Every structure is written in C-alpha cells, then in structure tokens.
Amino acid sequence: xxxxxxxxxxxxxxxxxxxxxxxxxxxxxxxxxxxxxxxxxxxxxxxxxxxxxxxxxxxxxxxxxxxxxxxxxxxxxxxxxxxxxxxxxxxxxxxxxxxxxxxxxxxxxxxxxxxxxxxxxxxxxxxxxxxxxxxxxxxxx
Amino acid sequence: xxxxxxxxxxxxxxxxxxxxxxxxxxxxxxxxxxxxxxxxxxxxxxxxxxxxxxxxxxxxxxxxxxxxxxxxxxxxxxxxxxxxxxxxxxxxxxxxxxxxxxxxxxxxxxxxxxxxxxxxxxxxxxxxxxxxxxxxxxxxx
Numbered sequence: 001x002x003x004x005x006x007x008x009x010x011x012x013x014x015x016x017x018x019x020x021x022x023x024x025x026x027x028x029x030x031x032x033x034x035x036x037x038x039x040x041x042x043x044x045x046x047x048x049x050x051x052x053x054x055x056x057x058x059x060x061x062x063x064x065x066x067x068x069x070x071x072x073x074x075x076x077x078x079x080x081x082x083x084x085x086x087x088x089x090x091x092x093x094x095x096x097x098x099x100x101x102x103x104x105x106x107x108x109x110x111x112x113x114x115x116x117x118x119x120x121x122x123x124x125x126x127x128x129x130x131x132x133x134x135x136x137x138x139x140x141x
Numbered sequence: 142x143x144x145x146x147x148x149x150x151x152x153x154x155x156x157x158x159x160x161x162x163x164x165x166x167x168x169x170x171x172x173x174x175x176x177x178x179x180x181x182x183x184x185x186x187x188x189x190x191x192x193x194x195x196x197x198x199x200x201x202x203x204x205x206x207x208x209x210x211x212x213x214x215x216x217x218x219x220x221x222x223x224x225x226x227x228x229x230x231x232x233x234x235x236x237x238x239x240x241x242x243x244x245x246x247x248x249x250x251x252x253x254x255x256x257x258x259x260x261x262x263x264x265x266x267x268x269x270x271x272x273x274x275x276x277x278x279x280x281x282x
Contacts, residue, residue, distance in 0.1 A: 045223055047203045054203070055196045062188050062195070081233075082186055085226040089242055089250035092222075101230055109230035114251040 004037050005093040011118060015130060016139035020056040021096075023064065023137060028118035029125055030107075032071035032079065032100040034064045034133065043094040046086060057096070064098040067136035072100040074132035075125060087113060145178050146234040152259060156271060157280035161197040162237075164205065164278060169259035170266055171248075173212035173220065173241040175205045175274065184235040187227060198237070205239040208277035213241040215273035216266060228254060 002014070002022035012024035012035055020040075026033035038057060043049055049057065065082045072079040079100035086096045099112050107115040121129065134141065143155070143163035153165040153176055161181075167174035179198060184190055190198060206223045213220040220241035227237045240253050248256040262270065275282065 045206065046199070046225065047206055051200070054199045058187070058195045058199045059192070065186065065188055081228075081230055083226070083228045083230070084187065085224070085228070085252070087222075087224045087226070087252060089222055089224070110255040111226070111228060111252040 002037070003039055003041065005091050007091040008035065008037065008093075008095070013121075013126065015133060016137065018060045018063070018137060018139070020053055021060050023133075023139070025121075025126070025129055025133070026097075026099075026118075027120050027126075029075075029121050030116075030119050031105060031112055032068045032075060032077055032129065033112070034068055034071075034098045036060055036064055036096040036098065038094050040094075044088060044092045045094065048094065061096060061098060063137055064096075067133040068098050068100040070132040070136050071129045072102075074128040077105075078102055083112065085111070085113065143178070144180055144182065146232050148232040149176065149178065149234075149236070154262075154267065156274060157278065159201045159204070159278060159280070161194055162201050164274075164280070166262075166267070166270055166274070167238075167240075167259075168261050168267075170216075170262050171257075171260050172246060172253055173209045173216060173218055173270065174253070175209055175212075175239045177201055177205055177237045177239065179235050181235075185229060185233050186235065189235065202237060202239060204278055205237075208274035209239050209241045211273040211277050212270045213243075215269040218246075219243055224253065226252070226254065 015023040021036040024035040080102040083099040156164040162177035221243040
C-alpha cells in the first residue's frame with residue numbers, strides 16, 4: 001500500500017507506482033493533472049530526499065509531464081505548457097503537481113492551486129486519462 | 142552576460158551564476174524569493190534539459206532553498222515551508238521559483254504567483270538578502 005496522507009484521498013484517484021513516487025490522478029476535469037508522492041517517510045521538502053532520490057524524482061516529473069500531455073490529448077485539452085509545483089502549504093507530505101495548461105483555461109495565466117472548485121471527472125474521462133497516462137509512466141494495469 | 146528574457150528584468154535583481162542557472166532575487170519584500178534560470182538556449186520545459194542538466198538543476202533548487210531560508214532569517218521572515226514552482230505561462234523561458242512561506246503571509250496558504258503587487262525591497266533589505274543568500278549558493282561578490 002502506498003504511504004500517503006489521507007488528505008490526498010478525496011480529491012484524487014490512484015494511478016500506480018513508479019520507482020520513487022506513488023502517482024495519483026487529480027479528480028478535476030478542468031486540467032490534466034497528476035500528483036507525484038515520493039514514498040519516503042517524513043519527507044516534506046525536496047531537501048529531505050537523498051540526492052539519488054531527487055534525481056529519480058526529476059526523471060519521474062518528466063515522465064509525468066509526458067503523461068499529462070497524453071491525458072490532455074485523450075481528453076481534448078491540448079497542453080501548451082506544463083506547470084510543475086511543490087507547494088505543500090496545506091498537506092505537508094512532499095508531493096509534486098504536474099499540470100497541463102493552455103491559453104484560456106480556467107485559471108490562465110495564473111496558477112491552478114486554490115482556484116474555484118474541482119469538476120469531477122466522469123467515469124469515461126477517468127478511463128481515457130488512465131489509459132493515456134499509464135504507458136507514459138510504464139505502469140501496467 | 143546571462144541569457145535571460147528581458148521580462149525578468151523589471152521585477153528582479155541579479156544575484157549571480159551557478160553551474161547551470163543564473164540566479165535572480167525577486168524584488169518583493171513580501172516573501173524571500175529566488176528565481177533560477179537555466180542557461181540553456183530554447184529551454185521552456187524541464188524535458189528540454191538533458192538528464193545531466195536536470196540533475197544539476199535539482200541540486201541548485203535545493204541550494205536555492207537553503208538560500209531562501211537564510212534570506213528569510215536575515216529579513217525577519219521565519220521560513221516554514223518552501224514553495225518550488227516552474228510555471229512559465231507568461232514568460233516562456235524555463236525558470237524555477239523558490240519561495241519561502243509562513244503561516245499568515247500575504248497569500249497563505251495559496252500560491253504567491255499573481256497575488257497583489259510586489260513591495261519593492263529597500264536598499265538595506267537587498268543588501269541583507271544578498272549577503273545571506275550568496276554563501277548558500279557559493280557565489281562570491
């Protein structure tokens with residue numbers, strides 16, 4: 001079982017595990033959006049990871065970016081820019097957001113965090129996003 | 142001369158160069174805040190950097206985090222959480238924000254980007270922030 005703060009559960013869906021991170025799909029149809037949660041007890045900042053883990057995280061962020069682009073293509077959201085952020089002001093367990101953005105999206109050109117209310121994905125959208133993301137992440141069903 | 146989009150100039154001040162990134166001090170007294178700009182022509186996303194450069198960038202982000210904590214201490218802003226973000230929706234040259242946050246700051250717990258207007262640093266604050274940041278970054282005067 002992945003080691004994740006229960007605060008992640010209501011707003012996102014499990015997608016699978018990479019070498020370092022548990023990956024979750026943000027349950028918000030407004031943007032293609034993944035969350036990477038390094039599976040290291042007590043990590044709250046990047047500096048809490050070993051250098052080896054930090055490099056692995058960087059690889060996984062780039063993989064997640066490719067997955068977000070693929071999710072966007074599957075959902076009719078042409079990703080124009082990736083936004084990557086490690087904030088954690090509310091949920092302190094280290095996690096990295098990888099979000100697809102395009103001109104005119106619901107928060108453009110500002111950040112997505114804290115903007116309005118999530119629009120839950122439909123079951124069909126979850127299937128499409130999951131099927132698009134997994135090959136980019138090397139996660140099998 | 143560092144290779145940076147002129148859009149960075151009005152809101153930030155030059156601090157020095159690391160192995161990969163040019164470092165700028167965000168001219169905003171509301172938060173201790175550094176910007177890292179990888180010196181690689183045409184890079185707009187993390188995926189545009191080589192794996193070696195990405196790992197170097199991760200090292201420099203951690204160094205910048207230590208510098209932001211030191212800047213906060215020098216300016217009376219006790220950093221409680223680091224926020225790291227690569228957005229670039231407006232200025233497309235790849236750049237990474239490293240921002241110190243604390244409970245009750247001017248955007249807490251939301252993100253800082255796009256919030257209100259910058260409060261320019263005084264000359265004294267610039268001196269304090271610069272003197273605090275440089276040793277953490279290994280930048281000499």
